[in-house]
Amino acid sequence: MRTTPRMIAAALALTSAASVRAEVIEASATTVVAAGQQLRGALANQTPELDTVAPVYELLSLQAHELRNPLFQNLEVVVAGWASYDAAELRWNTGSTQNFTGDLSTGYVRGQLFSRALTLRAGRSFVAAGAGRMLQLDGADLLLRLPGGISLSAFGGIPVAQRFRTRAGEQSWNPTGGDLAYGGRLGWTLPFPGAYGRALDIGASFVEVTDAKVTFRNPASYTNPAAPLFLTDAGGGIVRQDAGLDLRLQPVASLILTANGTYALAAGRLAELGVTALWTASRKVFVTADLKKVSPDLFLSQNSILSVFTDKERTDLGGGLRWQALESTSLGLDYHALLEPTGEGSKTSLGHEAAARAEWEHGHSRLGAEVTYLVAESLTSEENGYVGGRLFGRQELGKAFVTGDVQVHSFKQEVNGSKLAVTGALSAGYALGGGWNAVLAGRAGVTPFLEQQADLLVKLVYNSTYRVREVK
Amino acid sequence: MNRHLLVAVAAAFLAACAAKDTKPVPKADPPYVFPHSPHVDGDVDCKGCHGAIVRDVKLEARVRHVALPKKNSDLCNGCHDDKDFRDKIKLAIPPRTRAFEVRFSHKDHLAKPGVTCTSCHKELPEAGQAKPSRLSMDACTACHKHQADYAAGRCTPCHVDLKRYEKPVATFQHAGDFLRTHGALARPTAESCAQCHDQTYCAECHSATTAPARQSILYPELVQRDFIHRGDYQSRHTIEAGANPASCRKCHGSAFCDACHSQRNLSANTPLGTALYLHPADWLNKGSKDFHGTAARKNIVACAGCHDSGSSAICAGCHRVGATSIIDGAPMPSPHPQSFISKHKGEDRTKKGVCMACHLN
Numbered sequence: 145m146r147t148t149p150r151m152i153a154a155a156l157a158l159t160s161a162a163s164v165r166a167e168v169i170e171a172s173a174t175t176v177v178a179a180g181q182q183l184r185g186a187l188a189n190q191t192p193e194l195d196t197v198a199p200v201y202e203l204l205s206l207q208a209h210e211l212r213n214p215l216f217q218n219l220e221v222v223v224a225g226w227a228s229y230d231a232a233e234l235r236w237n238t239g240s241t242q243n244f245t246g247d248l249s250t251g252y253v254r255g256q257l258f259s260r261a262l263t264l265r266a267g268r269s270f271v272a273a274g275a276g277r278m279l280q281l282d283g284a285d286l287l288l289r290l291p292g293g294i295s296l297s298a299f300g301g302i303p304v305a306q307r308f309r310t311r312a313g314e315q316s317w318n319p320t321g322g323d324l325a326y327g328g329r330l331g332w333t334l335p336f337p338g339a340y341g342r343a344l345d346i347g348a349s350f351v352e353v354t355d356a357k358v359t360f361r362n363p364a365s366y367t368n369p370a371a372p373l374f375l376t377d378a379g380g381g382i383v384r385q386d387a388g389l390d391l392r393l394q395p396v397a398s399l400i401l402t403a404n405g406t407y408a409l410a411a412g413r414l415a416e417l418g419v420t421a422l423w424t425a426s427r428k429v430f431v432t433a434d435l436k437k438v439s440p441d442l443f444l445s446q447n448s449i450l451s452v453f454t455d456k457e458r459t460d461l462g463g464g465l466r467w468q469a470l471e472s473t474s475l476g477l478d479y480h481a482l483l484e485p486t487g488e489g490s491k492t493s494l495g496h497e498a499a500a501r502a503e504w505e506h507g508h509s510r511l512g513a514e515v516t517y518l519v520a521e522s523l524t525s526e527e528n529g530y531v532g533g534r535l536f537g538r539q540e541l542g543k544a545f546v547t548g549d550v551q552v553h554s555f556k557q558e559v560n561g562s563k564l565a566v567t568g569a570l571s572a573g574y575a576l577g578g579g580w581n582a583v584l585a586g587r588a589g590v591t592p593f594l595e596q597q598a599d600l601l602v603k604l605v606y607n608s609t610y611r612v613r614e615v616k
Numbered sequence: 617m618n619r620h621l622l623v624a625v626a627a628a629f630l631a632a633c634a635a636k637d638t639k640p641v642p643k644a645d646p647p648y649v650f651p652h653s654p655h656v657d658g659d660v661d662c663k664g665c666h667g668a669i670v671r672d673v674k675l676e677a678r679v680r681h682v683a684l685p686k687k688n689s690d691l692c693n694g695c696h697d698d699k700d701f702r703d704k705i706k707l708a709i710p711p712r713t714r715a716f717e718v719r720f721s722h723k724d725h726l727a728k729p730g731v732t733c734t735s736c737h738k739e740l741p742e743a744g745q746a747k748p749s750r751l752s753m754d755a756c757t758a759c760h761k762h763q764a765d766y767a768a769g770r771c772t773p774c775h776v777d778l779k780r781y782e783k784p785v786a787t788f789q790h791a792g793d794f795l796r797t798h799g800a801l802a803r804p805t806a807e808s809c810a811q812c813h814d815q816t817y818c819a820e821c822h823s824a825t826t827a828p829a830r831q832s833i834l835y836p837e838l839v840q841r842d843f844i845h846r847g848d849y850q851s852r853h854t855i856e857a858g859a860n861p862a863s864c865r866k867c868h869g870s871a872f873c874d875a876c877h878s879q880r881n882l883s884a885n886t887p888l889g890t891a892l893y894l895h896p897a898d899w900l901n902k903g904s905k906d907f908h909g910t911a912a913r914k915n916i917v918a919c920a921g922c923h924d925s926g927s928s929a930i931c932a933g934c935h936r937v938g939a940t941s942i943i944d945g946a947p948m949p950s951p952h953p954q955s956f957i958s959k960h961k962g963e964d965r966t967k968k969g970v971c972m973a974c975h976l977n
Contacts, residue, residue, distance in 0.1 A: 174834075185881050187881065201828050260773060335764045363976050381969055434800070443866070448870075488913075522854070523911045549839045553847075
């Protein structure tokens with residue numbers, strides 16, 4: 145198990161020490177008390193138990209920008225974390241067996257050197273560029289901008305595990321798992337003269353994640369009771385080893401084309417391919433078209449035995465349209481065809497995903513309506529899907545507001561013996577002044593898993609930005 | 617869990633809030649008091665009031681960069697020659713409270729040949745106007761060719777802070793189904809995103825590993841936000857995971873799924889005798905329409921929701937080399953797809969734990 149308490153503690157110490165000398169400080173604190181019921185246990189044909197959960201959350205966020213220092217430009221410290229106490233039963237996703245728990249969502253120090261040509265960051269953050277694919281790491285990364293539009297980024301660290309626990313792949317909530325990750329991206333940007341934004345971006349990237357050691361059931365133990373039950377492979381294993389190419393082309397101001405592909409080197413197959421076109425047809429019309437191919441098994445850890453059983457690809461193809469019909473009214477429509485493997489040879493089936501949305505906003509009022517439709521392959525031979533509807537609204541009343549949100553889903557096949565889910569939420573809030581806001585919300589519904597559902601939430605929020613900037 | 621870290625986070629937050637040399641940002645400045653247009657029309661020299669600006673190399677917060685001429689000055693008396701007017705007008709310029717949004721040296725710019733105040737300031741605020749007359753970026757880009765900076769999303773040398781802008785401009789607009797397309801846009805230009813968004817914003821949705829709860833649970837009042845997993849997602853999650861299993865795996869590891877499944881006795885990690893067996897009756901019968909092998913080939917990620925125990929998953933019990941069928945006693949066929957066999961043919965299976973779980977030495 146590798147942990148990074150020293151690094152995190154150092155970042156926090158920097159924050160507390162440096163924040164008083166920062167030019168801009170954004171602080172946020174949110175206290176949430178929620179209460180509701182969750183299902184527990186049960187065998188087949190038995191009624192599960194209902195546990196009452198009442199977690200109290202405290203969410204803190206602090207961003208200090210442009211810290212005065214003699215070395216870095218734009219030095220910033222960003223920390224966001226939370227703690228919670230389960231006043232009743234433990235909620236299902238607490239990530240801990242203790243009533244009191246918490247985590248650091250983000251925590252990094254970032255600064256620039258050499259006239260902003262080199263950006264350095266250390267702490268807990270996401271690697272987003274190229275094949276990194278939002279990999280959450282405790283580590284460091286850098287971005288170097290060279291002449292001629294060339295950029296080089298590199299990162300290394302430990303995939304984040306929940307609640308500062310073990311990094312081992314099998315027990316981590318991190319989708320990547322593993323205990324060491326590193327990689328980078330080499331990019332080239334060619335700006336075109338004329339309208340701003342016109343450019344060509346090309347990048348090649350690489351990411352590798354490994355486990356230091358892999359523990360597995362000794363196959364001999366199935367037939368020989370005297371054999372050790374588990375063995376450890378100290379040579380470790382590759383969790384993920386991907387090479388990626390990405391491209392962004394904006395030939396004219398109104399059109400953006402993107403393409404990216406990720407090739408899983410260890411499997412020798414394409415993990416992901418995406419092509420997207422975004423076209424601003426007019427000031428009121430926006431059109432998108434996209435094609436995506438993925439091999440879901442390559443999103444599993446490659447030292448999981450589940451990664452050796454299939455090589456099926458999925459394709460989805462479609463697009464969307466947004467139309468600002470009136471100044472106050474926008475309409476949207478999206479459709480994607482889903483080409484899914486049936487599991488029988490190379491056969492595929494056709495699924496559908498569609499959504500329509502209308503939104504009206506005038507003054508302090510907002511209303512919206514959505515209809516969603518999804519039909520896709522399920523794990524068994526019967527496909528499943530739903531038709532969904534949603535109505536929502538928000539009304540500002542001076543310092544107060546009220547919101548309403550109702551969702552209905554009608555399922556094609558029964559889900560836990562039911563074909564209908566209805567949930568609704570009402571919220572009311574009031575700006576107390578000085579950056580403080582209070583919100584009271586209630587949710588109720590009838591769902592396949594809860595015949596009667598009722599949750600209550602009380603929230604106190606503090607948001608404020610402090611500036612002492614003297615712009616140079 | 618290290619409780620000291622939580623205490624440290626809280627302490628850091630309190631330290632920042634208690635910072636002595638910081639002041640909260642006011643909501644807005646008072647309205648403008650000076651009617652610019654008649655003075656511009658009257659060819660009054662801007663430097664009469666803004667004389668010091670020609671020496672300013674920076675924009676200072678809380679400073680208007682203006683000093684009105686003294687009463688009865690020649691500058692005013694040229695037009696305002698009636699005594700009543702001079703007595704009537706008691707002009708006081710309120711202090712500026714907003715921070716400036718760009719870095720700019722008037723001294724450097726006004727020293728360049730042909731550059732005057734109106735080269736950039738095409739529109740000036742009038743008396744009673746509540747909001748400033750913002751300069752268009754065209755004022756800058758008419759001379760400065762920043763294509764490379766713009767394309768690379770390098771805004772900070774000139775722009776101080778882009779976070780306050782409510783809606784992105786031009787190519788950075790977030791139109792359409794941005795939830796679907798933003799990942800493709802971020803791959804080549806993640807640094808552009810960082811110009812406006814700190815990673816705390818990304819983490820709201822992307823840090824499923826470290827998040828306290830779903831955003832739609834914590835912020836039910838944000839009805840306009842495109843939160844994923846809104847409402848009764850528990851009932852929909854198997855359907856949506858069936859439609860796009862890779863999407864789940866971008867944020868959630870198998871252990872995340874199992875954390876909930878275990879509470880419902882749906883997990884393979886639940887002790888024998890307590891597990892809920894939800895698979896169809898003919899799950900093990902090859903040739904049946906619900907055969908588990910077909911399901912696994914179709915969507916192995918769904919299996920991982922309960923059965924991903926690394927190299928020691930439940931599959932190895934039956935599919936290991938040398939095992940026989942529990943139904944008819946026949947040797948188990950290779951479960952690998954052809955592409956897997958081709959890729960790994962000839963590899964030393966003793967070097968990988970994932971291979972050794974089935975392939976006996």
